[in-house]
Amino acid sequence: MATLGVTRPDPAPDRPAGEGAGPYDRLVIRGATLADGTGAPPVGPVDIVVEGDRIAAVRSVGAPHVPIDPARRPAAGDRDIDASGMTVLPGFVDTHTHIGNMLQGLVGRIPPPEYIFKLWLAHGVTTAREVGAGMGLGWTVAHRERSAARAITAPRLVVHVAFPNRFRRPEDARAWVRAVHARGADGLKFFGAPPEIICAAIDEARSLGLGTAFHHAQMSVTRMTVLDSARCGLDSMEHWYGLPEALFTDRTVQDYPYDYNYNDEQDRFGEAGRLWAQAAGPGSARWRAVIEELRRLDFTLSPTFTIYEANRDVMRARTAEWHDTYTLPSLRRFFEPNRVLHGSYHFDWTTADEIAWKRTFRRWMRFVNDYKNAGGRVTAGSDSGFIYKLFGFGFVRELELLQEAGFHPLEVIRAATLHGAELIGRAADLGSVEIGKKADLVIVPGNPVANFKLLYGTGHRRLNDRTGQVERVGGVRWTIRDGVVWDAVALRADVAAMVAAARRAQTEETTR
Numbered sequence: 001m002a003t004l005g006v007t008r009p010d011p012a013p014d015r016p017a018g019e020g021a022g023p024y025d026r027l028v029i030r031g032a033t034l035a036d037g038t039g040a041p042p043v044g045p046v047d048i049v050v051e052g053d054r055i056a057a058v059r060s061v062g063a064p065h066v067p068i069d070p071a072r073r074p075a076a077g078d079r080d081i082d083a084s085g086m087t088v089l090p091g092f093v094d095t096h097t098h099i100g101n102m103l104q105g106l107v108g109r110i111p112p113p114e115y116i117f118k119l120w121l122a123h124g125v126t127t128a129r130e131v132g133a134g135m136g137l138g139w140t141v142a143h144r145e146r147s148a149a150r151a152i153t154a155p156r157l158v159v160h161v162a163f164p165n166r167f168r169r170p171e172d173a174r175a176w177v178r179a180v181h182a183r184g185a186d187g188l189k190f191f192g193a194p195p196e197i198i199c200a201a202i203d204e205a206r207s208l209g210l211g212t213a214f215h216h217a218q219m220s221v222t223r224m225t226v227l228d229s230a231r232c233g234l235d236s237m238e239h240w241y242g243l244p245e246a247l248f249t250d251r252t253v254q255d256y257p258y259d260y261n262y263n264d265e266q267d268r269f270g271e272a273g274r275l276w277a278q279a280a281g282p283g284s285a286r287w288r289a290v291i292e293e294l295r296r297l298d299f300t301l302s303p304t305f306t307i308y309e310a311n312r313d314v315m316r317a318r319t320a321e322w323h324d325t326y327t328l329p330s331l332r333r334f335f336e337p338n339r340v341l342h343g344s345y346h347f348d349w350t351t352a353d354e355i356a357w358k359r360t361f362r363r364w365m366r367f368v369n370d371y372k373n374a375g376g377r378v379t380a381g382s383d384s385g386f387i388y389k390l391f392g393f394g395f396v397r398e399l400e401l402l403q404e405a406g407f408h409p410l411e412v413i414r415a416a417t418l419h420g421a422e423l424i425g426r427a428a429d430l431g432s433v434e435i436g437k438k439a440d441l442v443i444v445p446g447n448p449v450a451n452f453k454l455l456y457g458t459g460h461r462r463l464n465d466r467t468g469q470v471e472r473v474g475g476v477r478w479t480i481r482d483g484v485v486w487d488a489v490a491l492r493a494d495v496a497a498m499v500a501a502a503r504r505a506q507t508e509e510t511t512r
Contacts, residue, residue: 006102006103006105006106006110007105008102008105008110008135008139009109009110009111009112010112011113011139011143011146012114012117012143012146012153012154013152014151014152015150019153019490020153020485021079021484021485022079022480022483022484022485023053023483024052024079025077025078026075026077026078027049027050027077027078027079027081027439027483028047028048028050028074028075028077028081029048029080029081029088029441030045030047030061030073030080030081030082030083030084031045031046031082031083031085032046032047032048032083032086032088032443033046033086033087034046034048034088035087035088035413035448035449036058036432036433036434037089037090037413037414037431037432038414038432038434039411039413039414041410042087042447044060044064045060045062045063045064045068046058046059046060046061047059047061047074048088048433049074049077050077050439050441050483053439053484054436054437054438054439054483055433055434055435055436055437055438056435057074057435058433058434059072059073059074079485081443081485085446086443086444086477087443087446087447088433088442088443089433089441089442089444089448090413090418090430090431090432090440090441090442091124091126091127091417091430091440091442091479092126092127092380092395092416092417092420092442093125093129093379093380093416093420093421093423093424093430093431094127094128094155094380094395094420095129095380095381095420095423095424096129096131096238096302096304096382096383097120097128097129097130097131097381097391098130098131098132098134098383098384098385099116099128099130099134099135099143099157100116100134100135100385101134101342101385102135103334103341103342104330104331104334104385106340106341107330107338107341108330108333108334109328109330109502110330111328111385112498113135113154115328115391115498116385116391117147117152117153117154118153118494118495119326119390119391119392119393119457119491119492119495120154120155120391120392121153121154121155121481121486121488121491122392122457122476122479122486122488122491122492122495123393123455123457123476123488124442124444124488125392125395125479126155126440126480127155127156127158127420127426127430127440128155129158129160129187129213129420129423129424130157130158130159130160131189131238132160132189133159133160133161133162133185137161137180137184137185138183140159140161141159141183141184141185143157144156144157144184144186150482150484155481156440156481156482158187158211159184159185159186160187160189160212160213161180161185161187162188162189163176163188163189163190163191163193163198164176165193165220168197169197170196170197170199170200173193173197173198173200173201173204174204177201177208177210178208181210185210186210186424187205187211187212187213187235188201188205188210188211188212188213189213189215189238190212190213190215190229190234191214191215191217191220192216192217192219192220192221193220194223195223195224195232198229198232199233202229202232203233209425211235211423211424211425212234212236213235213238214236214238215237215238215239216229216237216241216242216245217241218254218272219262221241222252224242225242225243225245225246226245226246226299227246227290227293229242230293230294230299234299235299235300236300236302236379237299237301237302238304239302239304239307240276240364240367241272243279243290243364243367244275244276244278245279247280247287248278248279248280249280249284249286254278255278257271265342265343265344265345266345266346266347266348266349268345269308269311270349270356272360273353273360274356274360275360276363277359279363282363282366282367282370287367287370291367291370291374291376292374294371294376295374295375295376299376300376300377300379300419300423301378302379302380302381302423303364303368303378303381304383304398305361305365305398305401305402306384306394306395306397307382307383307384307386307394308357308361309389309397309401310346310387310388310389311354311357312354312357312358313354314349314354317387317388318335318388320388320390320393321458322390322456322458323388325458325499326390326457326492326495326496326499327390327499328498328502329506331385331390335386335387335388343386343387344387365401365404365406368402369405369407372406372407372411377419377422377423378402379415379416379419379420380395380402380415380416381398382394382395382397382398392457393456393457395416396452396455396456399412399413399455400452402415403452409448409450409452410449417430417432418431418432419431439480439482440482441479442478442480443476443477443478443479443480444474444475445473445474446474448474451474453474454473454475455474455476457476458472458475459472459475460473475488475489475492476488479491
């Protein structure tokens, strides 16, 4: 498939022998502290027994800081993992992902799926909801099936295909939904279309058991805000577009400058940073009414704070320490300002732009936190691969930003696990560490409830007062999906080797 003269990357290679072990008849994880994803407080030490791809037992085996009585422990497995001093979490569900983007191919090689999948798994992401299928529906569904069969090293994939704004009759939209369902799509992702078309497509999707997501783009939001689409049965909104518009009380259209042009992406994102200030404020009657109606509709927010973070501090995003080791040279080029690429828009980003976005984050975060406190569902999505955000690393940053928004770390973990599983309709199997559920687990040294930075692949820098040296601690140690144990350190080493090889090839090409 070629678009804009760009060829999509080769499929992910078959999983080589020795990459990922299991599932085992019996796997025992010993001596861990467990944060189970339900919001319950951590408990430990516990031993967790996995049989095949399912959790068979979770047993408390003692108290902290005292020896464990061997008599309390379950019998040995085919493999035992010593997780003393470590924390076990449910596998993470990233509810907003993209396995590449054709525009990336305009400045170099599109990142291969193996690179993306390994970065996700290396950060504990065991389920990824792909929203758009930008590499093509057939290509993406084929990876989902190969992942389900454990033929490739990858998270579990949930595939939403982008809905085209080309239909003028509801029955044509319904026919298209039936067609993509027959081709294997798990859901739809909307950007905009006439309201009657979108509502018909959502209704058809619900009748077929397909999920629905909506990025309420500015080109269509005047006709359909978040409230309008939620009333039609939409499952989740992506980012935040459509929320401020639902909160308007003294206007119906965003206060655009008269020379605004949506196709100029600095216009688009610069003015988006000034939009929340035009909406009804926190605690107002309109604010409370919107929250209550969305909650009654069992609506989900997938805010993706992380993907907009460069707008409030572009230097931080551009110079993140992981780029040197883990970001492909072609992806670095894609992130840089470029008039024809999406998300590469910091052409002349000003102090005023960053201040406006800092204010937007405060208002936006307040709404998301208030929605959570009212009983609404919030998930963790990263949208990485754009705007200086790297796969895996961007997801961990989303957890930190949810905490900044006011979530307790245990609420953050629930958003990243159980609530994500609820959104995709898989909570009976995924999202929490409970007997009978799939063995999707993340094992990380230390206590990420106290510090999410321990989840970064680069680890966390801290001073060791005993040695007087600054040290690196943390980084996910093992990621388990469907009972298969992946060495997260080895996965990150593979990615680092891919990046180093790409840099060597780039140097050779430029010196010829």
